[in-house]
Amino acid sequence: xxxxxxxxxxxxxxxxxxxxxxxxxxxxxxxxxxxxxxxxxxxxxxxxxxxxxxxxxxxxxxxxxxxxxxxxxxxxxxxxxxxxxxxxxxxxxxxxxxxxxxxxxxxxxxxxxxxxxxxxxxxxxxxxxxxxxxxxxxxxxxxxxxxxxxxxxxxxxxxxxxxxxxxxxxxxxxxxxxxxxxxxxxxxxxxxxxxxxxxxxxxxxxxxxxxxxxxxxxxxxxxxxxxxxxxxxxxxxxxxxxxxxxxxxxxxxxxxxxxxxxxxxxxxxxxxxxxxxxxxxxxxxxxxxxxxxxxxxxxxxxxxxxxxxxxxxxxxxxxxxxxxxxxxxxxxxxxxxxxxxxxxxxxxxxxxxxxxxxxxxxxxxxxxxxxxxxxxxxxxxxxxxxxxxxxxxxxxxxxxxxxxxxxxxxxxxxxxxxxxxxxxxxxxxxxx
Numbered sequence: 001x002x003x004x005x006x007x008x009x010x011x012x013x014x015x016x017x018x019x020x021x022x023x024x025x026x027x028x029x030x031x032x033x034x035x036x037x038x039x040x041x042x043x044x045x046x047x048x049x050x051x052x053x054x055x056x057x058x059x060x061x062x063x064x065x066x067x068x069x070x071x072x073x074x075x076x077x078x079x080x081x082x083x084x085x086x087x088x089x090x091x092x093x094x095x096x097x098x099x100x101x102x103x104x105x106x107x108x109x110x111x112x113x114x115x116x117x118x119x120x121x122x123x124x125x126x127x128x129x130x131x132x133x134x135x136x137x138x139x140x141x142x143x144x145x146x147x148x149x150x151x152x153x154x155x156x157x158x159x160x161x162x163x164x165x166x167x168x169x170x171x172x173x174x175x176x177x178x179x180x181x182x183x184x185x186x187x188x189x190x191x192x193x194x195x196x197x198x199x200x201x202x203x204x205x206x207x208x209x210x211x212x213x214x215x216x217x218x219x220x221x222x223x224x225x226x227x228x229x230x231x232x233x234x235x236x237x238x239x240x241x242x243x244x245x246x247x248x249x250x251x252x253x254x255x256x257x258x259x260x261x262x263x264x265x266x267x268x269x270x271x272x273x274x275x276x277x278x279x280x281x282x283x284x285x286x287x288x289x290x291x292x293x294x295x296x297x298x299x300x301x302x303x304x305x306x307x308x309x310x311x312x313x314x315x316x317x318x319x320x321x322x323x324x325x326x327x328x329x330x331x332x333x334x335x336x337x338x339x340x341x342x343x344x345x346x347x348x349x350x351x352x353x354x355x356x357x358x359x360x361x362x363x364x365x366x367x368x369x370x371x372x373x374x375x376x377x378x379x380x381x382x383x384x385x386x387x388x389x390x391x392x393x394x395x396x397x398x399x400x401x402x403x404x405x406x407x408x409x410x411x412x413x414x415x416x417x418x419x420x421x422x423x424x425x426x427x428x429x430x431x432x
Contacts, residue, residue: 001105017111022120022328033104050087110362112327113336119326130321144346145405146277174431181424186287186395194258199238202229207241210367212333222264231264235288236391244367254293278398290391298388302358305392309354315420319343335360346406351399356392363389
């Protein structure tokens with residue numbers, strides 16, 4: 001969440017930054033938060049004043065009783081009880097207003113980076129690199145992946161729906177091998193700099209709140225209500241909270257994690273959208289990279305993480321481009337974001353296959369992750385500072401898998417396996 005003190009001291013600046021998101025309802029929430037903060041400060045001042053009076057009266061009562069002045073002591077004690085009752089009411093109101101303020105702050109989005117492009121929707125996202133497309137695409141590659149994969153027996157969504165429900169997928173044979181191979185490729189390509197983690201796939205409400213999925217995206221998450229647990233929508237969620245509630249030393253930063261995990265999403269808003277094949281599913285596999293850093297380290301890490309995700313897609317020889325996410329299309333928690341999109345000729349779509357984002361200290365405030373700063377000579381400084389978080393999809397399987405099936409389809413309907421995957425394919429070079 002953003003710092004409430006920033007709303008207090010630079011309300012117009014915060015309002016101007018959030019206006020760039022082009023969502024008027026956000027400004028309404030900001031105004032309510034400012035009003036609640038002002039009320040909370042008034043209550044706090046009045047409550048603390050009453051507490052001081054009660055404490056002073058208590059001392060006077062004691063002095064009168066020591067002198068045997070019972071009547072005066074009783075009168076002051078009654079006055080103290082009256083003030084104490086009022087103070088209790090204010091304390092209760094303080095807790096109620098504090099919680100209401102917290103709920104407002106939880107839904108106020110992050111402030112966009114000043115360099116983030118202005119725009120209203122994804123149509124305004126500028127292409128910052130590419131597109132890298134072949135000179136020509138033969139007609140035999142303009143076949144949707146769900147047709148090719150079903151014909152080859154490597155995708156069996158009909159039986160997946162029988163086992164579960166619609167929008168659950170099942171890869172078979174070489175298709176399942178290729179899905180696993182993609183994850184291993186992404187892990188191997190980032191193992192030089194990121195510690196591999198195998199996090200829990202179920203997390204607490206507090207953990208899901210820390211990254212911003214709750215309360216806003218509750219309808220898009222799978223909940224296990226009996227145990228108050230949630231299925232993770234991405235490994236970003238557990239990785240962000242590994243150091244929740246901790247204070248790190250600046251020398252530890254940046255902390256780098258990577259994780260393979262299954263991901264679960266209801267896709268509640270996908271009605272009427274293309275849900276065929278592998279384009280949109282309730283469960284999918286993904287490798288995530290994540291970093292905790294200082295504010296000064298964050299911009300360089302963002303560039304590095306975008307570069308790593310790009311290099312993996314380039315190694316798979318897929319046609320791609322990189323777009324920067326405009327202010328109006330940015331996720332709630334994002335400070336600055338880039339997407340890597342791959343062209344799928346069969347679906348005739350640019351598919352987002354990786355999103356790399358910098359969240360400033362927005363998530364760290366929720367998860368309570370701080371560090372002890374040092375000066376240029378390494379001497380400890382007073383207090384602590386919030387870490388900055390960054391994360392990116394090193395590789396999300398479904399759409400990359402689909403793009404390979406379409407871009408590497410041969411005239412006879414077989415699929416040539418990209419060279420980067422061959423070490424993980426148990427000798428399979430062509431899927432027939």
